[in-house]
Amino acid sequence: MPDTADILRLESLQVHFPAQGGVFDRILGRPAVAVRAVDGIDLNIRRGEIVALVGESGSGKTTVGRVITKLAQPTAGRLLFEGHDVTSVQSLSALRPYRHRVQMIFQDAYQALNPRHTVFDIVAEPLRSLRLAKGKQVTERVSEALASAGLNPPSDFFARFPHELSGGQRQRVVIAGALAVKPELIVADEPVSMLDVSIRAQILQVLVDLREKRNMALLFITHDLPLAWLIADRIAVLYLGRLVEIGSADDITFNPRHPYTVALRNATPQIGSNADRGELPALQGEVPSAASVPKGCRFHTRCPLAFDRCKSEEPPALEVGPEHTSVCWLAK
Template sequence: MTHPAAADGDELVRLDGLEVHFPIRSGFLDTILRRSRGVVRAVDGIDLSLRRGEVLALVGESGSGKTTTGRVIVKLTRQTAGRVWFEGDDVSELWGVRRLRAYRRRVQLIFQDPYETLNPKQTIREFVAEPLVVNDLGTKADRERRVLEALAAAGLRPAADFAHRYPHELSGGQRQRVVIAGALVMSPQVIVADEPVSMLDVSIRTELLRLMLALRAELGLTYLFITHDLSLAWVIADRIAVMYLGKILEIGPAEQVIRSPHNPYTQALVSVSPSPDPPTAGQRAKRTILVGETPDAARIPPGCRFHPRCPYVFDRCRVEEPPLFDVGPGQQAACWLAEGGRALPVLPPHHLGEVVEPGIAAPVDAALATTAGAPGAASTIPPGETVSAGALEEEA
């Protein structure tokens, strides 16, 4: 089956209504009898596309479902419902050793922890060559050539000097470059990078991000970049998708999502991320600190799943889940306040009840009273409903 949206050739990967639910079982009998005492809704009905040659960052807290989404794309986790498309072909039920091997030549995964990914008993040559051996690709000489080319492309030069080493002889950054080489050796089209730099020092992170962007330009790669760090997403991504409790709450061009977030969760993430525009003298930077923990994915609250922590929550949020609304060119946000393209109102600290940055914020009541709901303006609240700031703290 071919997806009709693939006609223009721009869309490489597409997820339609993707759901991944894990059954909750307690004890041996539940496992044997396949009895379920509920489900964990890790991914709960998302639509997502990955365009050829782009970097799409999937951002969210731990437990948001971003890693599970990536594992579905590389066929390490089976979806509960929904469809997965690759180059217009339905690969949702693509299972079996031979078919998976062919697919994984085109879609590779970079794991988060190079210390766990690398086998301490294997040389670097053996690790990078392993996918070629498993897939029975090329002669021994061909494999050696491809291994050295992959190591060089990953920045390990001279490649022959690294090929005979063992993981314990390398630094953390070099080990992650070896993992990248292991993905490159198969000449993939798509790389799912799951927190690829989170275990590394800041200076090494920068080097590896530059490497990934250079490889995209040189090899025409497409990345799904999974991270909890919005500042990293800003550096590397063309588009950003923000996930929370298995749902996408906002998606759009990276610059627009960062500069003009239309979902309160995105707004909070942006406020605690390092900004390329630091406050000038006389200004104070504010951080939005959300109170409370992410709810259990086995007990997702009704309505908008973010409403227990949302500073803007009103009655409709508690009973009705918002769809993704168009809020700008290529940008969508799932928030009732974003309906019609409206921007979020500026919220003052609830413990002060007044503006702390002159000219930047305004009290909630005043902000809501003076707007008409025009796109780009602060949002209006439906008549008779109130905004609660009780779930938010801001600190200078």
């Protein structure tokens, strides 16, 4: 079970990207527009806890992960690691100890692995760049990381190149690269989305086992709600840069209180008839542009239960159960 102490906390986090206007925008003097990829979220992760960040493509999930791993700088808000404000940490010397403790597993193993490097060099790279080991220590740490990621015996993979590996083995090498520095928090960005079902189960088991053995915290980014329920202690649902619901994995999956969470659940294929499930109608239309979010509840243009109040007022975060919060007027 996770420790009650927070290892990471996001406070009012915002990430806005300036959008280039066209020629007519400049001629007509139209104001510059910013894409609000992340628009004020509060989230905490406890030591040893697995938190799943769920939402459709374009909701801001990866941007949150990139801010946590210091690959993107927030526009506003704070990033606290073990109570220390690390929001403005940017220099290489200051980032070394942070990246020793916080690592990221990237979604696309094909792009994350250098095709000209062997598996040994790929996994050893963070150890060398962060100056955590040298000589025989590097070999020992690489072997340990590969074994922890399920690549046994490790020495059989040292001299292989990425093109000589299967998809599941590539993903395990990416995981091993993150594990080599023995982090305390890992951000896993869709780590199994490109794998078939049988390999997915193996990779997920590796992540769960690591949590148990090392008391390591994990932010698991996915668009798959059932997958999040399978692995996470808590689930946070993200829509257009805002958290719309957060709670235990069971509450979010089986007792969702926000229409968007219900829609995510109902979008999952079910075995057998859905006629008696009493599900809400499917969401209509595309996700609104993050550069032109309407005033009021940003979800109202797609919500089948929206009413006039949704167009003008942003709903508050309402406590609907123990550690279960939903941002919707109908969640009372």
